[in-house]
Amino acid sequence: MRCLAALALFALAVSFSGRSLAAETPAEPVPQYQFESITVATASADEPRAAALDVEKALKYLDQGALAWSGSRKCVSCHTNGMYMTVRPALSPTAGAPNPAIREFFVKTLKQKQEVAAETLAKGTAPEQVIYLATGLAEWDRHVSRELSAETAAALKLMLSIQREDGTWGAIDCWPPYESDSYHPATVAAMAIATAPGWLANLKDEDQLARVERLRQYLRTTKPPHDYGRVLLLWASTRLPGIVEDRAELLSTLSKHQREDGGWSIRTFAEPEQWGRGNRAEKLRGEPDFANPASDGHMTGLAIVVLREAGVPANDPRIERGIAWLKSQQRASGRWWTRSLNTDKSHYITYSGTAYPLWALQMCGQLPVQPTVKAASR
Numbered sequence: 320m321r322c323l324a325a326l327a328l329f330a331l332a333v334s335f336s337g338r339s340l341a342a343e344t345p346a347e348p349v350p351q352y353q354f355e356s357i358t359v360a361t362a363s364a365d366e367p368r369a370a371a372l373d374v375e376k377a378l379k380y381l382d383q384g385a386l387a388w389s390g391s392r393k394c395v396s397c398h399t400n401g402m403y404m405t406v407r408p409a410l411s412p413t414a415g416a417p418n419p420a421i422r423e424f425f426v427k428t429l430k431q432k433q434e435v436a437a438e439t440l441a442k443g444t445a446p447e448q449v450i451y452l453a454t455g456l457a458e459w460d461r462h463v464s465r466e467l468s469a470e471t472a473a474a475l476k477l478m479l480s481i482q483r484e485d486g487t488w489g490a491i492d493c494w495p496p497y498e499s500d501s502y503h504p505a506t507v508a509a510m511a512i513a514t515a516p517g518w519l520a521n522l523k524d525e526d527q528l529a530r531v532e533r534l535r536q537y538l539r540t541t542k543p544p545h546d547y548g549r550v551l552l553l554w555a556s557t558r559l560p561g562i563v564e565d566r567a568e569l570l571s572t573l574s575k576h577q578r579e580d581g582g583w584s585i586r587t588f589a590e591p592e593q594w595g596r597g598n599r600a601e602k603l604r605g606e607p608d609f610a611n612p613a614s615d616g617h618m619t620g621l622a623i624v625v626l627r628e629a630g631v632p633a634n635d636p637r638i639e640r641g642i643a644w645l646k647s648q649q650r651a652s653g654r655w656w657t658r659s660l661n662t663d664k665s666h667y668i669t670y671s672g673t674a675y676p677l678w679a680l681q682m683c684g685q686l687p688v689q690p691t692v693k694a695a696s697r
Contacts, residue, residue, distance in 0.1 A: 404455025582614025
C-alpha cells in the first residue's frame with residue numbers, strides 16, 4: 320500500500336510539473352489544413368489585411384484546402400471540398416478550370432457510397448455528404464463540361480433514394496451553419512436538382528419526380544428556422560421554380576441585416592439558440608462582440624451572390640457597399656476572416672468565407688481575369 324501511495328504521489332508531482340511546463344510553453348497552433356506537402360496555417364482574426372486584392376493567393380488557398388481535406392480526411396465535407404465543388408467551377412471564366420483531382424475524388428467517393436446500404440447513408444453526416452456530392456458534380460457540369468455527366472445523374476439518383484418521407488434528409492443538429500438543421504441540406508439538394516444541366520427537364524422516372532415534388536412541398540410549406548434559412552430559401556428559389564411565390568419579403572430580410580460598414584455578419588441571422596439544438600449558444604453569447612458582431616467574409620460573400628442570383632443589379636447600392644467591404648477586408652494569406660460558430664480552433668468557415676467573396680466579386684465584374692486564363696484565350 321505504501322508503494323502504491325508513493326507511486327501515486329510521484330505521478331501527481333509529474334502531472335503538476337507537466338501542467339506547469341505546458342503553461343509556460345504555449346503549444347504551436349495546429350494548421351487549419353495539412354496533408355503531405357500542404358500546410359495551411361490556422362485562420363486568425365489578428366491576421367493583417369492584404370495591401371491589395373490578391374486573387375492568386377485566395378485561389379491557392381481554395382485548392383490547397385480542398386486537396387488537403389480530401390487527402391487527410393478521405394470524405395466530402397460541406398465546409399471544404401464540398402464548398403470547393405460548389406463554388407470553384409463557377410469561377411472558371413476568370414480563374415480557369417478547377418482542379419480535376421477534386422472531381423476525381425468526388426467520383427471515387429460516389430462509387431464508394433453506391434456500395435453502402437441505404438439505411439447507413441441516411442444516418443449521421445452521410446446524407447449531407449451525398450447531397451454535396453451531387454451538388455458539386457452538378458456545378459462542375461454546369462460550368463466546366465457544360466453537359467450532364469453520368470456521374471452527376473447517378474449522384475442525384477442516390478441523393479433522392481435516401482430522401483425521407485417529409486421531403487428532407489434529416490441532419491445532425493450540432494454544427495452550424497451547415498449541420499444544425501434539416502432545412503439547410505434541403506435547400507442545397509434543391510440547388511443540385513436545378514443546376515445539373517438538363518437533368519430535371521428530361522426527368523421521366525416517376526419515383527424521382529415524386530421525390531422532387533416532395534422536396535418542393537417541404538420548402539413551400541416549412542417555415543425556415545431563422546433568417547439564415549430564409550437566405551438559403553431565396554437562393555434555392557432562383558434555381559428551382561415553384562418553392563417561393565414572392566421573393567420580396569426574403570430580399571427585404573437579407574437587406575435589413577446589412578451592417579453600417581457595408582458587410583453582413585452571419586451572427587445576426589439567427590439567435591444562438593436557433594442554431595440546431597442551441598448547443599453553441601453559450602459559446603456565441605460569450606463572444607466579446609456578441610452585442611455588435613463584426614461583418615464577415617462568409618455572410619458578405621453569400622449575401623451578394625444571392626442578391627445577384629435573385630436579379631439585383633451589380634450597381635445596386637447594397638451590393639456596391641458590400642463589394643467595397645470585400646475589397647478592403649481580404650487578409651494577407653488570401654482569406655477573408657470568418658469566426659467559427661462552433662469552436663475557436665480551425666475556423667473552417669473561413670473557407671466558404673473566401674470562396675463566396677471570390678464568387679461575389681466575379682458576379683459583379685470585380686474579379687480580375689487571371690494570367691493563365693488570359694494566355695489561354697489568345
